[in-house]
Amino acid sequence: MSQESYIISCIRRLREYGEGMVLADQCISTIKDVVKSNVYTLIGMSQIGQKDRREMISVLGLNSNQAQMVNFLDVGQGIIRLGGRYPFPQLIAFPFVKPENISEKKLDEANAKDPRVRDLLSRVISVNVFEHPHLKPLPGIPQYTVNKESESKKDKMFEKSKDMLLDIFNRFDVASTVRAKDFGLSASAADKIFKFIEQEQLVDIIRLNLTGGRGGTSKFYVITNPKGYEAISKTPPKRSGGTGAMHFFLERYLKKHLSEKGFSCLEIEKNIGGKRIDLFGKYNELKIGIEICVSTMKSEFINFQKDQDKCEIVIITTPDKKTKTKLDSELIKKIEPNKKLKTCVVHELLNHPEKIIT
Amino acid sequence: MSENRSHINKVSSPYRYFKRPSLHDPQNSRGQIFEKPREYQVKGDIRLGNIRNSKMIFGILRKELVRHLLICGSSGAGKSNFLRVMQIELHRLGIPFLVFDTAKLGSRFLKRYMQDLIILRWDKEFFFNPLQPPPGVKLKEWLMVFSEITTEIFGLRTASKLYLTQFVQTMMFQKNDPSSSDFPTMHDLNRGLENRLKERIPINERGYLNGIHSKIKAVCITLEEMINIHQGIPIDEMLKYPVCIELVGIKSSEIQYWIISLIMAAIASYREARPMSFGSLRHVFFLDEAAHLVGKGEV
Numbered sequence: 122m123s124q125e126s127y128i129i130s131c132i133r134r135l136r137e138y139g140e141g142m143v144l145a146d147q148c149i150s151t152i153k154d155v156v157k158s159n160v161y162t163l164i165g166m167s168q169i170g171q172k173d174r175r176e177m178i179s180v181l182g183l184n185s186n187q188a189q190m191v192n193f194l195d196v197g198q199g200i201i202r203l204g205g206r207y208p209f210p211q212l213i214a215f216p217f218v219k220p221e222n223i224s225e226k227k228l229d230e231a232n233a234k235d236p237r238v239r240d241l242l243s244r245v246i247s248v249n250v251f252e253h254p255h256l257k258p259l260p261g262i263p264q265y266t267v268n269k270e271s272e273s274k275k276d277k278m279f280e281k282s283k284d285m286l287l288d289i290f291n292r293f294d295v296a297s298t299v300r301a302k303d304f305g306l307s308a309s310a311a312d313k314i315f316k317f318i319e320q321e322q323l324v325d326i327i328r329l330n331l332t333g334g335r336g337g338t339s340k341f342y343v344i345t346n347p348k349g350y351e352a353i354s355k356t357p358p359k360r361s362g363g364t365g366a367m368h369f370f371l372e373r374y375l376k377k378h379l380s381e382k383g384f385s386c387l388e389i390e391k392n393i394g395g396k397r398i399d400l401f402g403k404y405n406e407l408k409i410g411i412e413i414c415v416s417t418m419k420s421e422f423i424n425f426q427k428d429q430d431k432c433e434i435v436i437i438t439t440p441d442k443k444t445k446t447k448l449d450s451e452l453i454k455k456i457e458p459n460k461k462l463k464t465c466v467v468h469e470l471l472n473h474p475e476k477i478i479t
Numbered sequence: 480m481s482e483n484r485s486h487i488n489k490v491s492s493p494y495r496y497f498k499r500p501s502l503h504d505p506q507n508s509r510g511q512i513f514e515k516p517r518e519y520q521v522k523g524d525i526r527l528g529n530i531r532n533s534k535m536i537f538g539i540l541r542k543e544l545v546r547h548l549l550i551c552g553s554s555g556a557g558k559s560n561f562l563r564v565m566q567i568e569l570h571r572l573g574i575p576f577l578v579f580d581t582a583k584l585g586s587r588f589l590k591r592y593m594q595d596l597i598i599l600r601w602d603k604e605f606f607f608n609p610l611q612p613p614p615g616v617k618l619k620e621w622l623m624v625f626s627e628i629t630t631e632i633f634g635l636r637t638a639s640k641l642y643l644t645q646f647v648q649t650m651m652f653q654k655n656d657p658s659s660s661d662f663p664t665m666h667d668l669n670r671g672l673e674n675r676l677k678e679r680i681p682i683n684e685r686g687y688l689n690g691i692h693s694k695i696k697a698v699c700i701t702l703e704e705m706i707n708i709h710q711g712i713p714i715d716e717m718l719k720y721p722v723c724i725e726l727v728g729i730k731s732s733e734i735q736y737w738i739i740s741l742i743m744a745a746i747a748s749y750r751e752a753r754p755m756s757f758g759s760l761r762h763v764f765f766l767d768e769a770a771h772l773v774g775k776g777e778v
Binding site: 159190 | 563
C-alpha cells in the first residue's frame with residue numbers, strides 16, 4: 122500500500138484554505154503523478170531530456186505538430202495549459218524582468234528601517250538575551266516614548282476605578298446609573314470611570330431591558346476578563362457551558378432574582394445525567410430547566426431534546442424579543458409543538474414566571 | 480537577442496514589455512500550430528505573458544491559482560524569470576506571498592520593483608522554532624506534525640517517528656512551567672537526546688535515538704542561533720506581507736527543505752485552525768526545486 126507523504130497531503134489541503142502554490146522544477150518526469158494531475162495551471166518550458174519531453178507532451182496534451190515545438194522553445198517561452206477554462210495548449214512568451222543585485226549592506230539598511238521587520242523581530246524570544254542590531258533606535262527617526270504624564274493619569278484613574286470594579290464584582294445585577302448614584306458621583310464623573318474601565322477592557326458591557334418597561338435598555342457591567350479579576354485581586358470563577366458575557370451575566374442574574382419569585386433549589390450549570398442545564402430549579406415541586414439562548418437559535422432544539430427527560434418543563438429564554446421570534450421560527454422547523462417547551466424573553470420570566478409555567 | 484533586449488535597462492516596470500514581444504517566433508514558418516483563443520478565454524487578473532502572434536495577454540484568475548501552478552523547464556529556460564513575473568503580478572494585486580531562496584538570491588533582485596518586499600536572511604533576521612506550534616494549533620497536534628516531517632525529510636524509519644514523538648512530548652510536558660509560552664528549542668531537544676543516550680536504555684531504542692540525534696545535531700550545528708529561540712517570527716504575521724526567506728548559505732539541501740516543509744506545514748495547520756476561504760486566494764507559496772518535496776525519488 123503506497124502511503125501519501127505529509128507534504129503532498131499539505132498541498133492538497135492548502136487549496137481549501139485559499140493558499141495558492143507555485144511549484145517549479147527542472148524535470149517534469151521527476152514530479153509525482155498525483156501532483157501533476159492535481160495542478161490546474163501547467164507550464165512547460167524547454168526540456169532537454171527525452172524522457173522529460175515525452176512526459177511534457179503527454180501532460181500538456183500536445184498534438185504531433187505542437188509536440189515538435191517542444192524542441193524549438195526559446196528562452197522565456199513556454200507552453201501553458203489550464204485545467205478547465207481554456208483546456209488547449211498555448212504558446213506564450215513571458216516578459217523579462219531584469220535582475221538587479223542589492224548588496225548585503227543595502228539590505229541591512231533597508232531591513233533596519235522597515236517597521237514591519239522590526240515588529241517581526243521584536244516578537245522573537247531568544248534563549249541568549251541579545252539585542253538584534255535592527256532593533257536599535259534609529260537616528261533621526263522619532264521613537265515611541267511613554268508619555269509619563271499620561272501614564273500617571275492612568276494610574277490615578279485605575280486607583281479610582283478599583284472601588285467601582287469591586288462593587289461590580291459584588292453587585293453585578295445593578296444597572297450603571299443606579300451604581301453611579303450609590304457612589305454619589307455626578308454623571309460626568311461616573312461616565313469617566315465607566316469609560317476608563319471599558320477602554321481598558323476590564324469589564325464587559327451588557328445592555329438589557331430586564332423590567333419589560335418602555336424605558337429601553339439599561340447598561341450592566343460584568344467582569345469576565347482575567348484582566349478585570351487581576352485588577353481587584355480576585356480569582357475568576359470556573360466557567361463552563363455558554364462562554365459569552367451575556368450568558369454568564371444572565372445565568373447569575375436569573376439565579377439571584379428567580380428565588381424571589383417562588384423558585385427554589387436554583388443551581389447554575391447543573392449536571393444531570395451527563396447533560397448540563399444552564400439553570401435548574403424547582404417551582405411548585407415542578408422540575409424546571411432554564412436554557413439561555415443568546416445567539417445559538419439553530420441548535421437550541423438539541424438542548425430541549427436532551428433536557429426534556431430530566432425536567433418537567435424546559436424554558437428557553439432570550440435576552441430580547443427579536444431573538445425570541447427567531448428562536449420560535451427555528452424551533453417550529455425542527456420540533457413539533459410540545460407542552461413541555463416554553464420560550465420567553467428574560468423580563469417575562471422575571472416578572473411573571475407563573476404565566477409562562479402554567 | 481541581446482540587441483532586442485537592450486531597451487529593457489531603461490524601463491522602470493517589466494509590464495511595458497508585454498506590449499512589445501521581440502523574441503524569435505518559430506511558429507511563423509510553420510503555420511497556425513496553436514489555436515487562437517478568444518480574448519475572454521485567456522483573460523485573467525494575474526498576467527503571465529503574451530500569446531505568440533497575437534496582441535493578447537494570457538492571464539489566470541485568482542481562483543485558478545488556488546488550485547496551484549506547476550512550471551517545468553531545464554536550467555536556463557527562464558523559470559526563475561517567470562517566478563519573478565508572478566511575484567510582481569501578485570504584488571500588483573496586493574496578494575501576499577512567501578518565497579524561499581535556496582541557491583541563487585533570485586528574489587532579492589525584485590527589491591527594485593517592490594520596495595515593500597521583506598527579505599529575511601537565515602543568519603540575520605529569520606528566526607524559527609520548529610517546536611513552537613502556530614497560533615491556534617494544539618501543541619500535541621503540532622508535535623506530531625513535527626515528528627512526521629522530520630522523519631520524512633531525513634529518511635528515518637517509522638519507529639524513529641514514534642520515538643521522536645514520544646520524546647518530544649515528554650520533554651514538552653515535563654517543562655517546569657507548563658503555562659509559560661517559552662517553548663523548548665531545538666538545542667534543548669539535542670541536549671535531551673544526548674542525556675537520554677547517556678542513560679542505560681534498551682538497544683532498540685538506542686539505535687533509533689542515535690539516528691534521530693545525528694540529524695538533530697546536524698541541524699543544530701548548521702542553523703545555530705536561527706533555531707536557538709523560544710519563540711520565532713510569528714507565522715500569522717508573515718502571511719500578511721510579501722516575504723522572501725533566504726536560505727542561501729545552508730549548504731545542506733536536506734536541512735533547507737526540512738525548514739521549508741515545516742513552514743509549509745505550519746501554514747497549513749494555522750489555516751486549518753481557521754475558517755475555510757472557499758476558493759478565494761489569500762496567499763501564495765512559491766516552491767522552487769519542488770522535486771525535493773514532491774518528487775518521485777525523494778521523500
